[in-house]
Amino acid sequence: MNIKFLDIAATYKELYKEVDTAIQDVLNSGWFILGKHVKMFEKNFAQYCGAKHCIGVGNGMDALELILRAYDIGPGHEVIVPANTYIATVLVVNIVGATPIFVEPDPRTFNIDPEKIESAITKKTKAVIAVHLYGQTAAMTKIKKICTKHNLKLIEDAAQAHGALHKGKKAGSMGDAAGFSFYPGKNLGAFGDAGAVTTNDPKVANYIEIARNYGSDVKYYNLIKGFNTRLSEMQAAILDVKLRYLDKWNKRRQKIADYYLAHLNPDKKETFLLPVVAGENKHVWHLFVIQTKKRNQLQSYLKDQVIETLIHYPVPPYSQKAYQEYNRFAIKFPITNRMSQEVLSLPIGPHMSSEQVKYVTEKVNQFLEEN
Numbered sequence: 001m002n003i004k005f006l007d008i009a010a011t012y013k014e015l016y017k018e019v020d021t022a023i024q025d026v027l028n029s030g031w032f033i034l035g036k037h038v039k040m041f042e043k044n045f046a047q048y049c050g051a052k053h054c055i056g057v058g059n060g061m062d063a064l065e066l067i068l069r070a071y072d073i074g075p076g077h078e079v080i081v082p083a084n085t086y087i088a089t090v091l092v093v094n095i096v097g098a099t100p101i102f103v104e105p106d107p108r109t110f111n112i113d114p115e116k117i118e119s120a121i122t123k124k125t126k127a128v129i130a131v132h133l134y135g136q137t138a139a140m141t142k143i144k145k146i147c148t149k150h151n152l153k154l155i156e157d158a159a160q161a162h163g164a165l166h167k168g169k170k171a172g173s174m175g176d177a178a179g180f181s182f183y184p185g186k187n188l189g190a191f192g193d194a195g196a197v198t199t200n201d202p203k204v205a206n207y208i209e210i211a212r213n214y215g216s217d218v219k220y221y222n223l224i225k226g227f228n229t230r231l232s233e234m235q236a237a238i239l240d241v242k243l244r245y246l247d248k249w250n251k252r253r254q255k256i257a258d259y260y261l262a263h264l265n266p267d268k269k270e271t272f273l274l275p276v277v278a279g280e281n282k283h284v285w286h287l288f289v290i291q292t293k294k295r296n297q298l299q300s301y302l303k304d305q306v307i308e309t310l311i312h313y314p315v316p317p318y319s320q321k322a323y324q325e326y327n328r329f330a331i332k333f334p335i336t337n338r339m340s341q342e343v344l345s346l347p348i349g350p351h352m353s354s355e356q357v358k359y360v361t362e363k364v365n366q367f368l369e370e371n
Contacts, residue, residue, distance in 0.1 A: 056231025060181025132161035249350035
């Protein structure tokens with residue numbers, strides 16, 4: 001049995017008639033930039049997230065950058081970010097000229113630890129970027145309380161959390177603004193790069209709507225020095241089709257995760273840690289990430305069984321060659337350092353069969369019994 005980490009092509013195979021119809025509609029219209037399909041998806045995704053505004057942009061990283069710019073965050077400012085995150089979260093802080101301040105994660109949920117945020121706040125701090133990692137929201141109630149106390153902007157990096165819930169509220173509706181990625185492998189993925197910002201703040205929405213299009217609200221008239229980062233009509237049309245199936249696909253991911261949690265060897269928890277879902281959260285399982293000190297051996301073993309796994313992430317941002325100026329701080333983040341050496345993402349996706357899920361489980365358990 002050949003198990004892919006994620007069968008992206010299967011989403012098209014399931015929806016090809018609806019997707020092809022949507023694509024044909026775009027082609028027939030002759031309108032490919034900021035047309036009716038973008039407007040319709042923005043309306044539908046805002047409604048889905050429970051936000052007042054959605055503005056489509058070129059990708060998730062641009063979404064976060066524009067949010068920071070909308071709040072005039074730049075040189076001389078600090079932005080608190082998780083130490084355990086994908087590098088894009090950190091890059092946007094540097095791009096606007098601000099300084100990222102790393103905070104360790106909760107070792108149970110992988111997300112930024114709210115108990116450690118307050119000690120990282122200085123007079124220069126302007127915002128906290130709360131990443132909803134692997135499909136589970138950060139502890140938003142606690143983080144929001146801290147941000148309110150210190151007059152900080154709370155920005156959600158919701159790139160991996162389409163449909164995730166915290167106390168009944170969806171990712172993208174809890175902070176001042178949220179950045180989404182629709183990279184093809186996401187729970188809601190386009191057929192190329194795409195992203196969006198959701199917010200309840202009309203000033204932020206207005207800024208990003210203008211900034212994404214060269215700083216123009218009327219063609220050839222530029223109000224600000226803007227950017228070229230627009231969600232395409234084609235991707236918006238495809239996303240609008242797939243949005244109708246997102247909850248169904250998320251439920252399938254949850255069913256697979258429930259099976260893993262129930263059947264992966266419970267007697268090996270001291271050396272094999274399963275992910276934990278916080279009681280106030282509803283996880284959408286973008287990734288199913290386990291921790292084991294024998295990560296490399298397990299990954300090699302599963303590869304021999306033709307099971308594809310990935311590591312999210314093998315090198316923390318502050319230890320990357322691109323961030324040599326931060327390398328000396330690595331010793332301050334023992335939890336993140338350990339995670340980078342022990343995490344392994346098992347296959348999960350809405351089109352995995354029950355037989356495939358059982359096969360993965362059996363092979364992981366066989367490894368645990370033998371090692």
